[in-house]
Amino acid sequence: MKSPAPNQYLISFYSSQAFEDMGEFWSAWRRRKLPSYLFLALCFNTLFAPAVLAATGGELDRLQVWALTLLGIATVCLSAYLFVVMFQPERF
Amino acid sequence: MESSNQFSSTPPRAPGGPRESRRHTPKADMSGLYQRAVKEAFIKLDPRITVKNPVMFIVWVGTIVTALVTFNPNLFGNVPDTGLNQQIFNGLITFILFFTLVFANFAEAVAEGRGKAQADSLRATRSDTVARKMLPDGSVQEVSSTDLRRGDQVKVIAGDMIPSDGDVIQGIGSVDESAITGESAPVLKQPGTDIASSVTGGTRLLSDELVIRITSDPGKGFIDRMIALVEGAERSKTPNEIALTVLLVVLTQVFLIVIATMSPLANYVQSPTTIAILIALLVALIPTTIGGLLSAIGIAGMDRVAQFNVIATSGRAVEACGDINTLVLDKTGTITLGNRLASQFIPINGYSEQAVAQAALAASVFDETPEGRSIVRLAEEMGATVDFDRNAAEGVEFSARTRMSGTNLPDGGEARKGAVDAVKGFVRSRGGTLSADLDAAYERVSRLGGTPLAVCRNSEVYGIIYLKDIVKPGLRERFDQLRRMGVRTIMLTGDNRITASVIAEEAGVDDFIAEATPEDKIDVIRREQAQGKLVAMTGDGTNDAPALAQANVGVAMNSGTQAAKEAANMVDLDSDPTKLIDLVAIGKQLLITRGALTTFSIANDIAKYFAIIPTIFAAAGIGSLNVMGLKSPQSAIISALIYNALIILALIPLALKGVEFRPLTANQLLQRNILIYGVGGVIAPFIAIKLIDLILPIS
Incomplete structure (x- = not known):
């Protein structure tokens, strides 16, 4: 029986590792949500910061762009929280 | 429920004294309340607690953001140089917003603290007692009261504390319920009656012995429910509170969206604004006053019900009272x-009223019932006196068989009073005759809604005693x-x-x-x-x-x-059926307090619009709307925020005490409260913000 080529071995190793990591992340999310929220905030920040940088025409430095993007995300989250309160007030 | 006994031997205990002087639940120890509330106010800054109050959570987030721009004013963008130290200005805003949160938390903490103090005084009346549990074989085992379960039977002897809520199934005894009602007069408890068989845990048996069937498990008795209600810690929002919360959140959402989209508009009208100013504007506009006081009003309302010695199973029931x-x-x-009282003597057969009074007194001198005592009192008021030696006379008690009571006189005579047909039979048996006057008088009294008692002495009917139901x-x-x-x-x-x-x-x-x-x-x-x-x-x-x-x-x-x-x-x-009238007033007061403070909070916004917006957007040509003549945008913002924070503190006593309830029609109440809290809510901040602006050393 031929052993699998090294590249195929590495691909299968890393893909199974990725699935395991995703599974661990999911169970950690369900246990402790704050670190997960922070991680998600960082991810969204990374996604939207370039858009904010482009919108401000380069007048702001990187820190300001990141802070402004985070503020925007926080405002959207607050708005979503208020909508949840409106439709499920008994939860609060 | 109707009791038609003419002569009740065990009259139900009426609530003691006039309503105003009746002692309520044991006085709670309020010492240290405010110190504990200050500490709690800071503990409640935890975001996991603040998130339950949407309006104040927005203020909390705003405080964090303004704290960040205090450290780095250019964090969210380059701030134009206005000659004012941005860090000091942002720091002031942060400081004021922080104390807005603290004041709102303080209001809730004071209300909860009062409830906890009341709950502690109620808990003090409960203690783990030793109960004498009756086993199926008839023996008695001593157990702790916390080990008793629903359905168990316990024996309680004089001097013992009743271990848990229950029903009396054997024995008659007097119970001191002052621990829970404040009423010092003992209450007779006996089985088989609708009104005297129920006992409450924590009360004390004063005499005899009782066998009680326990009706609640530990921690689920009525006192436990009262403790849970007044403590307020696990209180869930009532329907009215939920509806009001939704209204406040809608307003907050609208203002959040407006403020979030204001920056590009401000740049367009040549009036760029900083993040700190936008957050200050947002906090000034959202209904923080009612947002901060809403839970305190609800908790204080429940406490007021408990102070009236009423256990409510939920706040929803108290609110329902108001509607x-x-x-x-x-x-x-x-x-x-509960007992009829003698109101008039109606003579027949040519006798005078005085003679009827004399005969009635003779027949009632040994009658200890409330009806009998009232007859004696009325007769003595009319000048009748006891014309025989009491020690030589003998009282005849009322019985269901004879339906009469009276006195066997020393000279051999018999004085009787009782049901008209019973007295008729008595008189006939003594050889007397009856006249039509008796029937006429009987019908007359019946038509008046009273109870007629015939009075006779030997074979002569003297007249009718009119027993009136006293409203x-x-x-x-x-x-x-x-x-x-x-x-x-x-x-x-x-x-x-x-x-x-x-x-x-x-x-x-x-x-x-x-x-x-x-x-x-x-x-x-x-x-x-x-x-x-x-x-x-x-x-x-x-x-x-x-x-x-x-x-x-x-x-x-x-x-x-x-x-x-x-x-x-x-x-x-208190077992007072008219307590329902007080509960209606309390329920209405709760709803009116919420409505009044909500109106005040929303009316305040008008002044804040005129305070902040004209100064911020003066370059857009609306500077003439600065009717208060505020010195600068910075002083306008700070003044408005200071007012925003201080008004929460100022309204705490009103929130806890409740708006004074007046028994007016709905229209009259609306007009009155709109005038005070609506118009007052518009005018008061104009004056207050201007005064603060004058005092502030900011130009």
Whole structure:
């Protein structure tokens, strides 16, 4: 029986590792949500910061762009929280 | 529930004293309340707690953001140089927002602290006691009261504390209920009666022995429910609170969206604004006053109910009291005193009123019942005196067989009083004759709604004693108050129509139902509810349980049966059926307080618009709207925020005490409160913000 080529071995190793990591992340999310929220905030920040940088025409430095993007995300989250309160007030 | 005994040997205990002087639940120890509340106010800054209050959570997030720009004013963008130290300005805003949060938390902490103090004083009346549990083989085992379960039987002897809520199944004894009601007069407890068989854990048996069947598991008794209610820690929001929260959140959402989209508009009109100013504007506009005080108002309302010695199973029941349209009340014991009182002597057979009084006194001198004592009192007022040696005379007690009572006189004579037909039989048996006057007088008294008692001495009928149902003093005025508040009163009685109509007219109720059965009670309630009305009723008997459950607000008497208490959504520890009137006032006061402070909070916004927006957007040409003449945008913002924070502190006493309730019509109340809290809410911040602006050393 031929052993699998090294590249195929590495691909299968890393893909199974990725699935395991995703599974661990999911169970950690369900246990402790704050670190997960922070991680998600960082991810969204990374996604939207370039858009904010482009919108401000380069007048702001990187820190300001990141802070402004985070503020925007926080405002959207607050708005979503208020909508949840409106439709499920008994939860609060 | 109707009791038609003429001579009751065990009259039910009436609530002690006039309503105003009645002692309520044990005075709670309020020392250190404010110190603890200050500490709690800082503990409640935890975001996991603040997130439960949406409006204040927005303020919390705003405080964090302004704190960040205090450290780095250019964090969110380059701030134009206005000659003012941005860090100091941002720091001021952060400081004021922080204390806005603290003041709101302080309000809630004070309300909860008062409730906890009350709960602690109630807990002090409960202690783990040793109970004498009766085992199936008849032996007695000593166990802790916490080990008792529903259905267990315990023996309680004089001096023991009753270990848990229960029903008396054997024995008669006097119970001191002052630990929970403040009423020092003991209450007779005996089995088999609707009104005297129920006992509450934590009270003390003063005499004899009782065998009690436990009716609640540990921690689920009525005192435990009262403790949970006043503590407020696990309180869930009432429907009215939820509706108000949704309104406040909608307003907050609108302002959040407006502020979030304001920056590009501000840049367009050449009035760039910083993040700190935008957050300050947002906090000034959202309804922080009512947002911060809402929970304190609700907790204080529950405490007020508990202070009236009423256990409510939920805040929803207390709110429902405020919306009641119809009140269903029993006659005897509720609208009238439980015992009839002598009102008049009606002579017949040519005798004078004085002679009737003399005969009545002779027949009642050994009668210790309330009716008998009232006859003696009336006779003595008319100048009658005891004309024989009491020590040589012998009293004859009332019996169901004879339906008479009286005195065997020393000279061999017999003085009797009692039911007219019983006295007729007595007189005939002594060889006397009867006249038509007697029947005429009897009918006359019946038509007046009273109870006629014939009086005779030997074979001569002297006259009739008119026993009148006495309407409780002050009830007419209270029913008038209720009518002005829009509440309709219906009286239910087992008496005949004539009697019922007379009492209804005298008491001032709106309607009555005579010859009513227990089934009629539930029918009345259903009929009113079918018309969309909210109905309240009181009851204490097992036959009242269906009606209590059907009513929107059912108030059971603490002296009533377990079935009535379980069916009701409130229990009155004073066993006062007229307490329902107080509960309607408390419920309305709770709703009015919320409405008044919400109106005030929203009306405040008008002044804040005129304070902040013209100064910020002066370059857009609206500077002329700065009617208060505020010095600068910075002083306007700081002044408005300071007012925003201080008004929460200033309104805490009103939130805890409640807006004074006046028994006016709905329109009158609306006009009055709109004037005070609406117009006042518009005018007050104009004056206050201007004064703060004058005092502030910011230009």
